[in-house]
Amino acid sequence: MVESQAAATRRQESSVAVRVRKVTKAYPGVQALRSVDFELRTAEVHGLVGANGAGKSTLIRMLSGASVPDSGSIEVQGTAMRFEDPRALRRNGIAAIYQELTIVPEMTALSNAFLGAVPSRGLFTDRRKMTRRFEELSEWMGFKVPPDAKAGSLSVANLQMLEIMRAVQADRDVLIMDEPTAPLGPFERSRLYDLIARLKQSRVSIIFISHDLGEVLRLCDRVSVMRDGQLIDTRPAELWNKDSLVQSMLGEVRTLPLREAQAGTRRSRLRVNKLALLGKVSGISFDLGEGEVLGIAGLVGSGRTEVLRCLAGIEETAVGHMSIDGADCTWPQNVREAIRRGIMLAPEDRKQQGLVLKRSALSNLLLGNLRGAGIGPFLSRRKRLDSATKLSKQLGFDPARLDTPALNLSGGNQQKLVLGKWLYCRPRVLLLDEPTRGIDLKAKREIFQTVRDLSDQGMSVILVSSDLEEVVEYSDRILVMARGKQIGLIEGHQTSVEAILNMIFEVEGRPPSAGTQS
Amino acid sequence: MNIAHTMTEGQTTTHAWQARLPGLIGVYGIIATLVILLSVVAIGNPAFLSAQNLFNMSSQWAPAGIMAVGMTFVILTGGFDLSLASGYSLCAVIAAYVGQAHAPSVAFAAAIAVGLAFGLVNGVLVAVVRINPFITTVGSGFIITGVALVMTKNAAFLVDGTEFGVLGAGRWMGIPYSGMLLVVFLVVFGLILARTIYGEAIYAVGGNYEASRLSGMRVRAVVASSYVLLGGCVGLAGSITASQLSSAQANLDPGIIFDVLTIVVVGGTSLSGGTGAMWRTAVGLGIIATISNGFVLLDISPYYQSIIKGSIIVAALALDTGLSRLVRAK
Numbered sequence: 001m002v003e004s005q006a007a008a009t010r011r012q013e014s015s016v017a018v019r020v021r022k023v024t025k026a027y028p029g030v031q032a033l034r035s036v037d038f039e040l041r042t043a044e045v046h047g048l049v050g051a052n053g054a055g056k057s058t059l060i061r062m063l064s065g066a067s068v069p070d071s072g073s074i075e076v077q078g079t080a081m082r083f084e085d086p087r088a089l090r091r092n093g094i095a096a097i098y099q100e101l102t103i104v105p106e107m108t109a110l111s112n113a114f115l116g117a118v119p120s121r122g123l124f125t126d127r128r129k130m131t132r133r134f135e136e137l138s139e140w141m142g143f144k145v146p147p148d149a150k151a152g153s154l155s156v157a158n159l160q161m162l163e164i165m166r167a168v169q170a171d172r173d174v175l176i177m178d179e180p181t182a183p184l185g186p187f188e189r190s191r192l193y194d195l196i197a198r199l200k201q202s203r204v205s206i207i208f209i210s211h212d213l214g215e216v217l218r219l220c221d222r223v224s225v226m227r228d229g230q231l232i233d234t235r236p237a238e239l240w241n242k243d244s245l246v247q248s249m250l251g252e253v254r255t256l257p258l259r260e261a262q263a264g265t266r267r268s269r270l271r272v273n274k275l276a277l278l279g280k281v282s283g284i285s286f287d288l289g290e291g292e293v294l295g296i297a298g299l300v301g302s303g304r305t306e307v308l309r310c311l312a313g314i315e316e317t318a319v320g321h322m323s324i325d326g327a328d329c330t331w332p333q334n335v336r337e338a339i340r341r342g343i344m345l346a347p348e349d350r351k352q353q354g355l356v357l358k359r360s361a362l363s364n365l366l367l368g369n370l371r372g373a374g375i376g377p378f379l380s381r382r383k384r385l386d387s388a389t390k391l392s393k394q395l396g397f398d399p400a401r402l403d404t405p406a407l408n409l410s411g412g413n414q415q416k417l418v419l420g421k422w423l424y425c426r427p428r429v430l431l432l433d434e435p436t437r438g439i440d441l442k443a444k445r446e447i448f449q450t451v452r453d454l455s456d457q458g459m460s461v462i463l464v465s466s467d468l469e470e471v472v473e474y475s476d477r478i479l480v481m482a483r484g485k486q487i488g489l490i491e492g493h494q495t496s497v498e499a500i501l502n503m504i505f506e507v508e509g510r511p512p513s514a515g516t517q518s
Numbered sequence: 519m520n521i522a523h524t525m526t527e528g529q530t531t532t533h534a535w536q537a538r539l540p541g542l543i544g545v546y547g548i549i550a551t552l553v554i555l556l557s558v559v560a561i562g563n564p565a566f567l568s569a570q571n572l573f574n575m576s577s578q579w580a581p582a583g584i585m586a587v588g589m590t591f592v593i594l595t596g597g598f599d600l601s602l603a604s605g606y607s608l609c610a611v612i613a614a615y616v617g618q619a620h621a622p623s624v625a626f627a628a629a630i631a632v633g634l635a636f637g638l639v640n641g642v643l644v645a646v647v648r649i650n651p652f653i654t655t656v657g658s659g660f661i662i663t664g665v666a667l668v669m670t671k672n673a674a675f676l677v678d679g680t681e682f683g684v685l686g687a688g689r690w691m692g693i694p695y696s697g698m699l700l701v702v703f704l705v706v707f708g709l710i711l712a713r714t715i716y717g718e719a720i721y722a723v724g725g726n727y728e729a730s731r732l733s734g735m736r737v738r739a740v741v742a743s744s745y746v747l748l749g750g751c752v753g754l755a756g757s758i759t760a761s762q763l764s765s766a767q768a769n770l771d772p773g774i775i776f777d778v779l780t781i782v783v784v785g786g787t788s789l790s791g792g793t794g795a796m797w798r799t800a801v802g803l804g805i806i807a808t809i810s811n812g813f814v815l816l817d818i819s820p821y822y823q824s825i826i827k828g829s830i831i832v833a834a835l836a837l838d839t840g841l842s843r844l845v846r847a848k
Contacts (some may be wrong), residue, residue, distance in 0.1 A: 312732075314732065335731060335732055335734055336734050336736075339734040345732065347732060352726070352728060352729070353728050353729050353732050354729055354732070355726065355729055356721075356722050356725035356726040356729055356730065356792065357725070357726065358725040358726075358792045358793050359721060359722065359725050359792070363718065363721070363722070367722055367729075367730070367733045367735075368733045368734055370715045370718055370719060370735075371715060374715050377714050377715055377716065378713055378714050378715070379713055379714060379715060379717075379718060421733065425734075
């Protein structure tokens with residue numbers, strides 16, 4: 001067993017690991033938490049779900065001591081949290097693993113695992129002890145990374161493991177995981193589920209946050225729903241289902257009606273023949289109709305993102321034939337060329353590649369066509385405001401927040417800005433790479449509603465998403481990829497997630513064992 | 519639902535000023551610093567506010583101020599130019615050299631052309647070849663200084679004739695031309711930055727280069743252009759100094775790079791690019807110029823001058839960034 005005696009005794013003292021009583025918190029302009037009561041039992045996995053802005057992050061920030069409640073109390077293992085004393089907070093034994101990992105990329109895996117708690121012998125670090133404990137924990141966690149590997153060279157999944165290891169080695173009794181599975185592929189996810197089960201066995205209590213409701217229902221013992229700063233309901237997972245969760249999260253249920261299948265009647269918009277990118281992708285051919293939504297299904301690393309990047313002119317070495325609206329043209333070799341042809345990409349990494357975070361929402365919306373709202377070389381403030389307001393309404397973005405820097409907006413609103421930036425440029429083919437990653441349900445619906453409206457007006461869409469259900473639900477046709485190759489092109493309404501996964505596994509073979517490759 | 523809604527609104531009105539506080543401190547903190555400094559110096563020596571003194575200051579700070587205008591563009595794109603002091607000396611040398619044989623207008627045009635040319639070289643190296651701006655401009659700075667040394671053999675070029683001195687020392691109704699140029703530059707380039715498509719592109723590229731590129735902007739041209747613009751400013755600044763001194767040499771004022779950077783950064787333009795403004799550079803210039811002039815007017819011992827100057831600069835930056843972060847974090 002890898003846990004220390006002290007931690008074990010501490011855990012036995014109480015069956016409730018964390019108790020939150022009537023906690024309230026207001027930020028300028030927002031009532032973030034309204035009298036929240038929450039209880040985390042020892043050795044339970046407790047799901048916490050809610051739309052963005054429901055108050056999940058505020059609650060977590062308090063539990064990890066990063067934020068102080070206005071009123072109410074928090075007890076950890078039966079003792080009240082004292083926010084004025086950071087050392088006492090550390091002894092609480094709560095560790096939070098955020099989406100933004102706190103790994104130092106230049107340091108080794110070993111150093112990262114012991115960051116802030118290096119075992120020492122006198123003045124010197126006890127490297128032997130570190131290595132021994134690292135190997136012990138690695139084995140227990142099923143983590144296969146050499147201790148001297150540079151953290152910067154590891155995959156996101158392994159970095160996450162490393163961060164969990166840091167928490168475990170410091171004997172943390174309570175782990176908070178904020179969207180841990182968002183950046184992970186299916187195999188990496190199942191590895192994380194295994195680890196969570198193992199942590200639970202050694203009586204660690206876990207708060208698990210995710211937008212993937214299926215995962216939450218499978219993994220958690222109990223699930224709590226938050227909405228508008230309140231904790232709406234806590235029930236054992238068996239007493240929830242997806243619909244009741246969604247209903248509690250949103251307060252009302254709305255779904256997009258399925259669109260009529262209309263394949264065969266469309267005019268060709270984009271024809272791609274034998275697209276290849278050396279070492280990444282080859283033999284991609286499809287015909288995208290006017291107003292059609294083509295989904296690309298495939299695992300992480302199957303080349304789906306590369307296909308979009310080739311189409312958007314980002315991969316300069318891409319080769320292939322393309323025709324747009326019936327006219328043959330050379331493969332776009334740069335972004336501007338692709339944009340001139342009406343092909344635009346809303347990238348996977350919206351913060352780094354989609355938005356200028358320091359600038360206002362308005363500036364970001366108009367980023368793709370600065371001349372569009374100008375008079376000669378000058379900006380017209382009125383035209384800009386008019387255009388941005390119009391776009392906001394189309395996207396379901398609150399026009400009162402146009403002056404807010406993109407940095408301060410939720411993931412859903414940021415994604416709306418990326419989408420709006422391209423709508424402003426009137427794309428013929430809009431490429432969406434993981435448009436709903438880390439986005440709450442309401443924003444997700446609004447985004448797909450906008451996409452649906454535009455495709456009804458003739459805009460063609462190529463959709464890539466790790467969420468296969470989403471691909472099946474919103475696509476007219478689905479291109480299935482595995483190992484950089486196209487393995488099928490199927491009608492969206494005649495297939496299911498299982499059918500697609502079976503196709504993929506036939507090519508990919510056995511699930512690859514998780515190693516250091518990303 | 520309704521109750522919850524009104525509660526939120528009530529909260530909004532109570533906390534509205536708090537929400538805006540970081541922004542307010544960000545904007546007014548630096549202006550407050552300038553006003554306090556102006557008051558202290560003016561009370562200590564009323565001669566500070568005399569037209570004569572202010573005009574002299576404007577002329578004296580014109581070269582650094584004009585270069586700060588160009589540097590604001592470069593820093594906003596996330597770049598940097600360490601070759602500025604070398605370029606400034608070379609342009610002054612060119613102006614003096616050409617001015618010995620030709621009309622002053624030809625001399626100054628030559629200096630500005632040289633400034634634009636090495637600005638273009640820096641711009642291409644940074645934006646197209648994509649070498650780190652610090653390294654690029656340290657290297658080009660050595661080369662430029664070398665060229666100036668070869669040209670002058672480390673002797674000063676002297677220029678005869680009063681016409682050559684008009685640009686730097688000439689006045690209209692007591693107002694120095696160089697001071698007027700400084701104000702015109704601040705206003706015109708301030709407007710370009712705040713109100714034109716080009717200015718918006720500078721902010722976007724500096725804020726996020728990759729996102730701007732993927733949005734279809736001519737990112738390389740935008741980055742390169744900022745160095746060219748700075749080169750032009752350096753050419754003009756060198757001309758003004760050569761004109762003021764009626765001479766120039768290869769190591770005119772190596773320390774001027776620190777004045778220029780301090781002006782831009784004290785104003786609150788971020789070295790990481792994408793945030794800042796020309797009015798901030800104007801306020802930064804006001805602060806630095808007032809401090810330096812104040813030392814003379816208040817007769818402060820040179821021993822204490824650097825301590826005070828350094829403290830004021832750090833305090834101004836702390837007020838601007840530190841305080842607003844503190845408020846935001848709460």
